[in-house]
Amino acid sequence: MRARAAARAAVMGSRRSWGWLREQWRQGRSPAMWLLGLLTGIVSGYAALGFILAIHGVSLAVFGANHDALASGVDALPGWRIFAGPVIGGLVVAGLLFLGQRYNWLTETRAHAVADVVEARAVRSGRVVLKTGLLSAVISAISLGSGGSAGREGPAVHLGGALASFGAQSLGIPARAVRTLLACGAAAAVAASFNAPIAGALFAFEVVLGHYALRSIAPVAIASVAGAVVSRIHLGATPAFTVPAMGAASAWDLPGVFLLSLAAAGLAIAFVQSSVHAPRLVAQQAEKWRIPLWALPPIGGIGIGLLALPMPEILGVGYEATSNALGGQYAVLFLLGLIVMKLVATGVTLGFRFGGGVFSPALYLGAMLGAAFGAVIGLATGGETAGVPFYAVVGMGAVAGAALGAPLSTTLIVFELTANYEASVAVLVAVSIATVLTQAATGGSIFQKQILRHGYDLSRGQSRVLLQTIRVRDIMAPFEGDAADMDTASGAPSLYDDDYLGRxxxxxxxxxxxxxxxxxxEGDQPVVGWLSRADAHAAYARALAETHEEEHL
Incomplete structure (x- = not known):
């Protein structure tokens, strides 16, 4: 009897504990969120790892070379094989885009990346469709492995966000907790990609969440560390880029950093404009020529293949070429040529619907610019500077931070890669200047400009987005008048139930x-409700209060 009673008590205690834990999850409270952050970090870290290995597998199949050493790996290949790689990849991507469009696996005829995660956080309560994330990752792995000139971090962030969002929605937790876990997935993906946990967490706060609320810090930090640990267990502790030792900064380097920040702003502006407008311009021409969007990748593959024949360093993510630039292994004219060719190749890749992100190309362009600038200023000063690696690192951070609208996380990436305090301070100065100039010229970061094509202006803050997301049907009072009242209402200026609060x-x-x-x-457009001005303003005030609480507590 005593044993049976003890067993029954143990079962009841277990049920109560499980019920308490489920309630904690539903409420999005701290202890449960820390555990969920850890689980999300592990899952997203392994997802990012699988994505990286998939890119390597495609690259080995297409070029016979590891993707991280693609520049040297394809150098000995015949020209026809370099040209054929992106074309073959484009054919496969076109087939996947067709299937995604036909079966509604993709909301648009393209692979998704960081901008879609940011939009999901701001507009859709953190909801990212899992099948879209999985198909986008496959498309991006094939695109990058076959030579598409884009980044791998964006698709990894979207995949991590999709997995986190799916798990969060399955638990039925509040929307703000879903958004926090979305940031956890993004942080773990960035940390696993760069082996940089601090930068991963800051990227999630700076770009994905857009705030540093206290309740979000612990789960995001835990997830980012978990993603980095997964990467280090399987890929080692080697950073993404090889950075040689740097010389000590001199008096010449202060004006040099200032001049480089101006050049970085110009290059960042060009990169933002080309990345944002290329898909729109190509889509317009495709419509004029009656070419479906899913059929564009093979055409883009021809362009990428032609660009790669004289300069195969532009193929793929470009980590090897970036490391070579950081090491000062390229001549100035060659560096300038790589900047132009990479800028065009990335525009072609994104414009013709290959999958991929913009983080790696921005780092690539900045490293090339900084290396060229460092070589020139070194000659002008008789070598009295910190050297080419110093300026390459500063340029890499300045262009990427300005283009992505992520100055802090980019600076931390540089610090984690170099462990050099002087270089990190120089990057912070350069990226601050370059970001201000770039934002003033473009009106927002590259992610904000990509989201703007859907009508959401995130550059003006979440308060503006609320006016574009709250619908009239969610806040109106049901119409309960008689026929005479309906006739009176029919003559007044009307709203529609699917109108947004701003209208x-x-x-x-x-x-x-x-x-x-x-x-x-629907039908003869009957009157179905009534919305007073007081109710509209009250709904807006409540939404602002909830947003303020989420972003500051």
Whole structure:
């Protein structure tokens, strides 16, 4: 009897503990979020690891070379094989895009990346569709492994975010906890890709979440460390780039860093504009020539193959070429040629619907610019500078931070790669100047400009987005008038149930109305509700209060 009672008590205690833990998950409270952050970091870290290995596998199959050593690996190949790689990859990507479009696995005819994760956080309560994330990762792995000139971090972030979002939604936790776990997935993916846990966490706060709320710090940090640990267990503790020892900074380097930051801003502006506008311009021409968007990758593959024939260093992610630039192994004219060719190749890759991100190309372009600048200023000063590696690192951070709108996380990536305090301080100065100039010229980061094509302007903060996401049907009062009231309502300026809050407030303010009838767009558009100006402003105030609490507590 005693044993049976003890067993029953143990079962009841276990059920109570499990019930308590589930309630903690549902409420998104700290202890449970720390555990979920750890699990998310491990899963996203392994997802990023699998994605990297998939790129290597495709690269070995297409070029017979490891993707991290693609520049030297394809150097001995015949020209036809270098040219054929991106074309073959484009054919496979086109088939996957067709399937994704036909079976609604993709919301658009393209692979998704960081901008889609940021948009999901801001607009869709952190919801990312898992099948979209998985297919986008496959498309990007084939694109990059076959020579597409883009980055691997963006697709890895989207894959990590998709897995985190799926797990969070399965638990039924609140929307703000879903958004935190989305950031956990992004942090772990960046940390695993660069072997940089501090930068991974800061990237998640700076780019994905857009705030540093206290309740989000621990789970995101835990996830980022977990992602880096996964990477180090399987790939070792070697950083993504090989950075040689740097000389001590001199008096010449202060004006040099300032001049380089101006050049970096110019290159970042060109990179943002080409990456944002290339897909739109190519889509317009495809529509004019009646070419479906899913059929564009093989055409882009021809362009990438032609560009790679004289300069195979532009193929793929470009880590080897970036490391060579950091080591001062390229001549100035060759570096300038690589900048132009990489800029064009990345525009072609993204414009013709290959998969990939923009982080690695930005680092690549910055390293080439900094190395060229360092070589020139070294000659001008008789070698009285910190050297080419110093300026290559500063240029890499300045261009990437300015283009991505992530100055802090980019600076931390540089510090974790170099462990050099002087270089990190120089990067912080350069990236600050370059970011201000780039943002002033472009009106936002590359991710914000990509999201703007869907009508959401994140450069003005979450308060503007709320006006674009709250719908009238969610806050209106049901219409309960009689036939005469309906006739009166039918003659007044009307809203529609799928209108957004911003239009509702704008209409009532412009017409000096205390309220407006709400119509359905179906059938003869009957009146289905009523929205008062007071209710509209109250709904906006509640949403602002909830946003403030999430971003500051």
């Amino acid at each position: 509702a407030i704008g209409l009532m303010s412009a017409e000096s109305l205390d309220g407006a009838p709400v119509r359905s767009r």
